[in-house]
Structures are given as structure tokens and as C-alpha cells.
Amino acid sequence: MRHIAIIGSGPAGYYTAEACQKEFGEAVQIDIIDRLPVPFGLIRSGVAPDHQSIKAVSRRYEAVALTDNVRFVGKLGIGQDVSIPELLALYDAVVLATGAPSDKPLGVPGDDLPGVIGSAAFVGWYNGHPDFAELAPAIDGADVVIIGNGNVALDCARILAKSAAEFEGSDIVGHAHAALTGAQPRSISILGRRGPQQIAMTPKELGELGHLERASVHVDPADLPPPESDAVLEPGQRKSVALLREFARTEEAKALPVRFTFFVQSVRVEGNGHAERLIVERTQLGANGEAVGTGEIRAIPADMIISCIGYRTSPIPDVPYDEQRGRFANVDGRIQPGLYCVGWARRGPTGTIGTNKPDGFLIAEEIARDQPQAAGKQGRAGLDALIAARGLAIVTFREWQKIDLAEIERARAGSPREKFVRVEDMVTASRG
Structure with a gap:
């Protein structure tokens, strides 16, 4: 029997498990x-609460x-409970399928002032992640x-702008629902x-912003390039720019x-x-499409700043880490013999949820190439012995189903x- 441990139970983790099942058949645990x-x-904690159709992929997992x-194996910290x-x-x-949380x-100077929030923290707050529930x-x-200028920025703006009625059908958590609908x-x-x-905004998500009850979207026509230049864009990008042009023509208030x-x-x-304003510099496009500062400075009122500029994988003790790229140091998913990474932990925060599926199959194939035969290790039995010896209380999938039922009720x-x-509270509910 071949024994594989996957750290992280998000899309990358479950797609990798599915790929390993297909690669090794019944001879794998x-x-x-x-x-x-x-x-x-x-x-659970990253997809916007009003995008329930996307969350439905959890049925596959x-x-x-x-x-x-x-x-x-829930409630087991790697690097804390087990190394x-x-x-x-x-x-x-x-x-390692730990993502980039x-x-x-x-x-920039002042980015540590109260009122400056990262998007992982803000999204975690309205999605009920335990690490950010107290953000307020x-x-x-x-x-x-x-x-x-990505979809996360759109999610944050849309959630902030919605009325109480527009949260109908979403699973936004109670503390965020009360704060957002009362303010x-x-x-x-x-x-x-x-x-x-x-x-980097997709047309579907950008279009949603234009249909909110209490919000009107504004684009300065002077920022838009000539319409004929849209012809070289990819179809999705062209649709997004067309929506921005439509917003620029709209005079809703x-x-x-x-x-x-x-x-x-x-x-x-x-x-x-506390944050009161953001000082910005005007830019222009350089020869290679990069943003180049012009030296023109101005201030924008900003009591609350949400930074949606990217994510980093959290380091784990004893795992080589690439500080510059904010992910585990790896070559095509290989970190060291027997240790691999997949998804955002491998390539950084790029791609969609579905991008993790081929990523999982790639890693399963690499494991098969690197280890043609199982090594006769203890696997699950050895982990259970460690858990018992340390008095740790894990949560199984059947116990998660009790949490799931309690949350629905x-x-x-x-x-x-x-x-x-x-x-x-999750643990209490898991015990029935």
C-alpha cells in the first residue's frame, strides 16, 4: 500500500487526492x-458568499x-502538532496544498496604520474564517x-455596496451581515x-457591479483608450473593457x-x-506595458484601505521557502525527495479553481515516476499513533458533516x- 499525506483541504488538495486515486487505484491510502x-x-472562506454556484464544487470534493x-484529518496543525x-x-x-492565505x-510607508486591511483578512472576515472573525x-x-484590479477587488467592492435584500441567498456570516447592512x-x-x-477582472464579475441597488459605477472617459484599440484584446478582456466604456457613458447618481x-x-x-488618505502618483504605460510614475502626486480620501495586490503562501518549518515569490521553493512541484507542493503553494496565486485540477494530476504523475514502488511506511497507522501519544483531538469528515448540518440548521x-x-464552536458541533 502506498501512503500519501496531503496538507490542505482546499481545491488543490482534493484534486490531488482524486488524481492519486486514479494514478494508483486501490493501492493507495x-x-x-x-x-x-x-x-x-x-x-468555504475565499469564494464570495453571494457566489453559491461556485461553492457547489465542494460536492465533488x-x-x-x-x-x-x-x-x-481536521484540526491538526503541521509544524505545530506534527512536523x-x-x-x-x-x-x-x-x-503541500496549503494555498496562499x-x-x-x-x-508603502503607513501601510501598518489602523484602517489598512489586506484582502485575505477582509474576505476572511465576511466569510467567517476563524483567523479574521474579530476584524470589525x-x-x-x-x-x-x-x-x-482583479476579481478580489470586485468582490470586496460588491460586498461593501450591497443592500440587505441583495444578500438574500448568500452565506455571508452573521457578524458581517449585521455590519454591512447596518452601515x-x-x-x-x-x-x-x-x-x-x-x-484582470472577468466580465461576469465586473457586470455584477453595475446592477446593485444603491451603488452607481463611475469611470473617467479620459482614462479609456481609443475604442479601436480594443480589437487586439482577448474576447473576455474585450468584454470587460466594453463594460467600463458603458459605465463611463452612464450618468447614474x-x-x-x-x-x-x-x-x-x-x-x-x-x-x-488611523488611515485618512492615500497619497498616489499618476502613472503611464511604459514601453513594455508596465506602470511608470510621472511624478504627479495627489491625495485620495481613505478612511479604510483594502489592499488586493496578491497573496503569499505561509511558511512551514523545515520546508524551503522562496521569499521573493512568496511560495515554497520547488522545481515543477518537487521540493525535496518525498515532499511536493501543488496549486498556489507551488506556482503562486494564479489561475482559477479549476486550474488546480491539472496541477493535481501533474503531481500524482511525478510521485509515480519518483517512487515506482511503495516504501512500506506506516502511513495512517503511524499518524494515528502520534496523534494518540500527544493527546490530540482531530476532526474526521463524518464529524465535519455534523458541523455542516448544525450550520444549516x-x-x-x-x-x-x-x-x-x-x-x-466547530469542535463542539462536531461532537454532536
């Missing part, structure tokens, strides 16, 4: 380990989790600046270092303005003990569930 008592990672040779060297001694292969710092951002009457920003600005044709501001880069955050009207946001 797979343990999917997560530090939280609940599975599904980014699907559940089917994998319920097969005989896959086990979920990587210990796992390598027990398993034929250890695959940490915010890349804004990297000050929203009411705030001039909010969102830095970044409204004064304004929302979405900043990009480059221009409309360089955004609802209660909450959402403004796109292109060609600006952050210089510093200023404020007396405690949902407010119009919501599919009310998530537990404290690990202790």
Missing part, C-alpha cells in the same frame, strides 16, 4: 490534513472524501479605497496602476458612488493614528447556512 476542523479551504481510501520530518518518515509522499504587504472594520461613512460607506474607489485594458481610478500607484498612507431566513466562526 490518502490522508488530507487541515489545521481547521472544516474542509474545502478557499471554497465531498465525493472524494467519502471514498474508502481517503480520510480527512514535516515526522510526516516524511510515515508517508511515501507528502504534498497570507496578504502580500502593500509595501469601520465601514459606516467611510471613504473606502480598494487597491487592485454604508460614503464612497468606494477602485485603484489600478495601469489602464482599463490591463485589468445613486447613494453610493463606486469609482474606478486608473493610472495611479500608492506612495504612502497618511493619517493621525442555524441559518437565518434566506441563507443556506450560518457558519461557526470559532474553532471551539
Whole structure:
């Protein structure tokens, strides 16, 4: 029997488990380990709560989790409860599928002032991640600046702008629902270092912003390049730019303005003990399409700044780390003999949820090439012995199903569930 441990129960973890099942058939046992008592990672705590159709992919992961040779081991911290060297001694292969859960710092003076929040923290707050449940951002009457031109920036803006009725059917957690529906920003600005044709926003998500009850979207026509230049863009990008052109022609003036501001880069955050304004420099496109500063400086009111400029994989003791790229040091997913990484932990935060599927199959094939025969290690039995010796209380997938049922039962009207946001409450529910 071949024994494989996968660290992380998000999309990359489950796609890798599925790939290993297909690669090795019944001659494999797979343990999917997560530090939280609940599975599904980014699907649970990263996908926007009003995008329930995307979250439905968790049913596929559940089917994998319920097969005989896959086990979920929740509430087990790697590097705290069990070390990587210990796992390598027990398993034929250890695959790190921990994603990139940490915010890349804004990297300008004043970015540590209260009121400056990373998107991982803000998204984690409204999605009920235990690490960020206590965030409590000050929203009411705030001039909010969102830095970044990707879909995460759109998610943050949309969630901030929604009315109470527009949260119907979402699984946004209670504390965020109460804060967002009981308050409204004064304004929302979405900043990009480059221009409309360089955004990383998809048309579906961008279009949603234009259909909100209390928000009107504004684009400065002067930031838009000549329409004929759109012809060289990819179809999806062309649709997104067309939406920006439509916003520029619209003269709606609802209660909450959402403004796109292109060609600006952050210089510093200023404020007396709290963020009050963001100083930015005007940019222009360089010869290779990069943002080049022009020296023109101005201030943008900013009581709350959400930085959506990228994520980093969290380091794990005894695992080589690439500080510059913010991920594990690896060559095509190989870190060292028996140790691999997959998904964002391998390549950085790029691609969609589905991108992790071929990534998982790549790693399964590499494991098969590197280790044609199982090494006769203890695997699951050895891990269980370690857990018992250290008095650790793990959460199984069957116990997660009890948490799942409890969250569904405690949902407010119009919501599919009310998530537990404290690990202790999750564990209590898992015990029935």
C-alpha cells in the first residue's frame, strides 16, 4: 500500500487526492490534513458568499472524501502538532496544498496604520474564517479605497455596496451581515496602476457591479483608450473593457458612488493614528506595458484601505521557502525527495479553481515516476499513533458533516447556512 499525506483541504488538495486515486487505484491510502476542523479551504472562506454556484464544487470534493481510501484529518496543525520530518518518515509522499492565505504587504510607508486591511483578512472576515472573525472594520461613512484590479477587488467592492435584500441567498456570516447592512460607506474607489485594458477582472464579475441597488459605477472617459484599440484584446478582456466604456457613458447618481481610478500607484498612507488618505502618483504605460510614475502626486480620501495586490503562501518549518515569490521553493512541484507542493503553494496565486485540477494530476504523475514502488511506511497507522501519544483531538469528515448540518440548521431566513466562526464552536458541533 502506498501512503500519501496531503496538507490542505482546499481545491488543490482534493484534486490531488482524486488524481492519486486514479494514478494508483486501490493501492493507495490518502490522508488530507487541515489545521481547521472544516474542509474545502478557499471554497468555504475565499469564494464570495453571494457566489453559491461556485461553492457547489465542494460536492465533488465531498465525493472524494467519502471514498474508502481517503480520510480527512481536521484540526491538526503541521509544524505545530506534527512536523514535516515526522510526516516524511510515515508517508511515501507528502504534498503541500496549503494555498496562499497570507496578504502580500502593500509595501508603502503607513501601510501598518489602523484602517489598512489586506484582502485575505477582509474576505476572511465576511466569510467567517476563524483567523479574521474579530476584524470589525469601520465601514459606516467611510471613504473606502480598494487597491487592485482583479476579481478580489470586485468582490470586496460588491460586498461593501450591497443592500440587505441583495444578500438574500448568500452565506455571508452573521457578524458581517449585521455590519454591512447596518452601515454604508460614503464612497468606494477602485485603484489600478495601469489602464482599463490591463485589468484582470472577468466580465461576469465586473457586470455584477453595475446592477446593485444603491451603488452607481463611475469611470473617467479620459482614462479609456481609443475604442479601436480594443480589437487586439482577448474576447473576455474585450468584454470587460466594453463594460467600463458603458459605465463611463452612464450618468447614474445613486447613494453610493463606486469609482474606478486608473493610472495611479500608492506612495504612502497618511493619517493621525488611523488611515485618512492615500497619497498616489499618476502613472503611464511604459514601453513594455508596465506602470511608470510621472511624478504627479495627489491625495485620495481613505478612511479604510483594502489592499488586493496578491497573496503569499505561509511558511512551514523545515520546508524551503522562496521569499521573493512568496511560495515554497520547488522545481515543477518537487521540493525535496518525498515532499511536493501543488496549486498556489507551488506556482503562486494564479489561475482559477479549476486550474488546480491539472496541477493535481501533474503531481500524482511525478510521485509515480519518483517512487515506482511503495516504501512500506506506516502511513495512517503511524499518524494515528502520534496523534494518540500527544493527546490530540482531530476532526474526521463524518464529524465535519455534523458541523455542516448544525450550520444549516442555524441559518437565518434566506441563507443556506450560518457558519461557526470559532474553532471551539466547530469542535463542539462536531461532537454532536
